[in-house]
Each structure stands twice: as structure tokens, then as C-alpha cells.
Amino acid sequence: MTPAAPRSLAAPLLALLLGACGQSPSSPVEEGPFPRHLPVGMTSIPSRPDNPLTPEGVALGRWLFHSPRLSSNGQVSCATCHEQGRAFADDAALTRRGVSGRPLVRHAPALINLAWMDGLFWDGGSKNLESLSLAPLTHPDEMGNVQLPLMMARLEEQPEVVERFEAAFGTGGLSLSNLLRSLAQFQRTLVSADSRYDQWRRGEPGARLSDQELQGLELVQRHCAPCHASELFTDNAYHNNGLDTDEAFGEDEAETRGRARVSQRPEDEGHFKTPTLRNIAITAPYMHDGRLATLEAVLEHYRGGMVVSTTLDAAFQRVGQRPGLPLDDADKAAIVAFLHTLTDEAFLSAAELAPPP
Structure with a gap:
């Protein structure tokens, strides 16, 4: 060149x-x-x-x-x-x-x-x-x-x-x-x-999403926004999404403190940048330390594996229940199906x- x-x-x-x-x-x-x-x-x-x-x-x-x-x-x-x-x-x-x-x-x-x-x-x-x-x-x-x-x-x-x-x-x-x-x-x-989702959004001839994929889009808009908001599928913000307890924050400043390492504010402990959902199906493993290997594991985390801490994002907190999102097996399958439409070959x-x- x-x-x-x-x-x-x-x-x-x-x-x-x-x-x-x-x-x-x-x-x-x-x-x-x-x-x-x-x-x-x-x-x-x-x-x-x-x-x-x-x-x-x-x-x-x-x-x-x-x-x-x-x-x-x-x-x-x-x-x-x-x-x-x-x-x-x-x-x-x-x-x-x-x-x-x-x-x-x-x-x-x-x-x-x-x-x-x-x-x-x-x-x-x-x-x-x-x-x-x-x-x-x-x-x-x-x-x-x-x-x-x-x-x-x-x-x-x-x-x-x-x-x-x-x-x-x-x-x-x-x-x-x-x-x-x-x-x-x-x-x-x-x-x-230029994913299949984008082609559908632009109304290109022949571009379509299946009923299951459309259901997944609706579920993402209902449960995953505003964190994964807009056509960028990120709010450019930092959130504690229930990966660790308070005791883990600060054990390794670079790995666990998240946004608090930069802001020096205790309310930012365990907060990490919202990644885009674009091409998410081919960017495994997931989270800031790659601890979750599959999209299914990520959704299981949000459904019932979240950890309580003082800085857990309010969007996940449910009175009298474990934190998380109310997703059944069909919901999980629909969300995964939609996420695959965001792959831009x-x-x-x-x-x-x-x-x-």
C-alpha cells in the first residue's frame, strides 16, 4: 500500500x-x-x-x-x-x-x-x-x-x-x-x-424480521433500555449490573472498582461501561472480565443470577424479590434470536x- x-x-x-x-x-x-x-x-x-x-x-x-x-x-x-x-x-x-x-x-x-x-x-x-x-x-x-x-x-x-x-x-x-x-x-x-436489523430499519426490499425476532426486539426495548438505547444500542453510561458483592470492590482497583477508579466516588463502585449490542453474537465472552461465555449465560444472569450490592442499578431492583429481569424461557429465546440480527457481516x-x- x-x-x-x-x-x-x-x-x-x-x-x-x-x-x-x-x-x-x-x-x-x-x-x-x-x-x-x-x-x-x-x-x-x-x-x-x-x-x-x-x-x-x-x-x-x-x-x-x-x-x-x-x-x-x-x-x-x-x-x-x-x-x-x-x-x-x-x-x-x-x-x-x-x-x-x-x-x-x-x-x-x-x-x-x-x-x-x-x-x-x-x-x-x-x-x-x-x-x-x-x-x-x-x-x-x-x-x-x-x-x-x-x-x-x-x-x-x-x-x-x-x-x-x-x-x-x-x-x-x-x-x-x-x-x-x-x-x-x-x-x-x-x-x-448494515446488519439485517439495519436493513429492516431502512425498509430495504426483502428485509424482514421474523415474529420471534420482532418479539425479541420488543423485549429488548422493554427490559434492556435505556442502558442499551438508541441505534447505537448503548447509553454510553456506567452501571452496576449485579456481578459482584460490595466486598469485591476495591480488591483489585483495575479489575473490580469500575468507574470508581476514575471518578473516585463510592457510588460508582462496580459500575462498568454499557457495551453496544451490535455484533454481540460474535463478541463472546461477555462482561468486563469475560466471565460469561454465552448470550444464554448473560440472560440467565439477568434473570436470576444477579448479586445484591449497595451500588446495584435501580433498574434491576425488585421489592421483595431477587434482583433481575422477569424473563421466561420463550423470552430468552426471542431476545437471543433478535440479537443475532445485529450481526453485520x-x-x-x-x-x-x-x-x-
Whole structure:
């Protein structure tokens, strides 16, 4: 791949950037051999004024995301723990794929529709995509660049890398800030909005949901919102969904405290970011520590396995009963059936999101 963006990527990106000027949310954006869409109601991919999407910046970010050159041992890339075929998630509960081989304390989350996310990581420890990559780049168990200047020095020694940065940002473009900007640009293009559910929402010819799937949608809207709200299927907030007792909070600050690690507020103990339900059928295992292996196990947890604690979300509390949701076996089956309609096969195989040639 040349440092500049391929011709097939430039046109659709410009179309997305101009979306706010009148593009219908149901209009396909041609990108490669299949149409790309935004979630219904969205008209453009939002970006920061100091880091607008450009074809060259996205192309550089794509190359960096898939390049092991960013790791201290030259063997681990962002994509190592965020596989496209799994909606940029990982199939291990606590992956050992980082440079150290030690297990992480959190499950690697799926990277889906990040441009609309408010707060990143399971505890919201990063406020925006421009700062997101610093943590995995420097973590000794992930990409291992404990000293970032050494990483930058390695990159500066490689003429091809310098050329790629100059193509995106001009002369002298190789810098840590531009590296973070380009990764952020690429991650903003990880847009998933062409599942069978989306096609049905757009009213495309032949798109339909079965009676059971429609029942599952109604149950999700009744029981799972507002946490899994809007076309993004997340409220971008933090909740205690009954995984642990009060005694567990604080035993390991990184693993169990959740949002309280960042906010330092006791009422946030055990609160974690609401993940999107998009592509949920292929992003197992589930929860911040990957403790639940299947969608059925997740629904069993909500039906009768929730743990009482002082910070348990009020939505799950029931007077005189165990906390949870009133779901019978038919309800569970319907919800699982609907969740499968949120799998976006085009997103999982999009050539422009895969490793560049």
C-alpha cells in the first residue's frame, strides 16, 4: 500500500464527511464491493476540529492499527487483540496475546461505532479516541512501550514509516501526536450499521424480521433500555449490573472498582461501561472480565443470577424479590434470536478495515 489512501477509500470518506450537508441516513455509501451505511438517524461521522477525517490520515491509521511495529517486541499490533472477524474484539476472557504473555485484568472490548462513544474503556478512563491508544501502547502487558521516546526512535529509523506520516501530515509529520491522531481517525471509521436489523430499519426490499425476532426486539426495548438505547444500542453510561458483592470492590482497583477508579466516588463502585449490542453474537465472552461465555449465560444472569450490592442499578431492583429481569424461557429465546440480527457481516469482512496490502 502506498502512503496515500487508495482511490476506493477516498471517495466514500469524503461522502461521509459531507453527510451533514444533506445525505440521507438511509443512502448507501459505496465503499469497495458492498454498500456502507451509518446508523439510522446519523448523517456523518463526527470528528474533532483538530483532527478531521482525511483519506491519508485514515490510511495511515489503518496501517498503524495492523502493524506490529508499534509494539516493543515487534510482534503485537492493535489488531492482535482486536480481530476484525470478531467485530474487533478478542475471544479470550483475559487475553495473553500482549508482549508479556501475562493475562490482562480486563476483557478486550469490541471496537464498534467509536465515533459516537462518550468515554472509552470499561471505566471511561479515556475521554476521546485521540488519547485512547496511549494506554495499550504503554502498558507492559499489552504493547510494552514503557518509554514512548524509544518507540518513536524506532519508527524514525524506518524511511517507509517517515514517508507514510509525511503523506498524511506533511513534512515533519512523524510525531506521537500525529500517530495518535491517525489511529483515532481509522477507529472512527469502524462503523457497523448494515446488519439485517439495519436493513429492516431502512425498509430495504426483502428485509424482514421474523415474529420471534420482532418479539425479541420488543423485549429488548422493554427490559434492556435505556442502558442499551438508541441505534447505537448503548447509553454510553456506567452501571452496576449485579456481578459482584460490595466486598469485591476495591480488591483489585483495575479489575473490580469500575468507574470508581476514575471518578473516585463510592457510588460508582462496580459500575462498568454499557457495551453496544451490535455484533454481540460474535463478541463472546461477555462482561468486563469475560466471565460469561454465552448470550444464554448473560440472560440467565439477568434473570436470576444477579448479586445484591449497595451500588446495584435501580433498574434491576425488585421489592421483595431477587434482583433481575422477569424473563421466561420463550423470552430468552426471542431476545437471543433478535440479537443475532445485529450481526453485520459486511463490517466483519470489509476490505478497507482489514490489514492493508
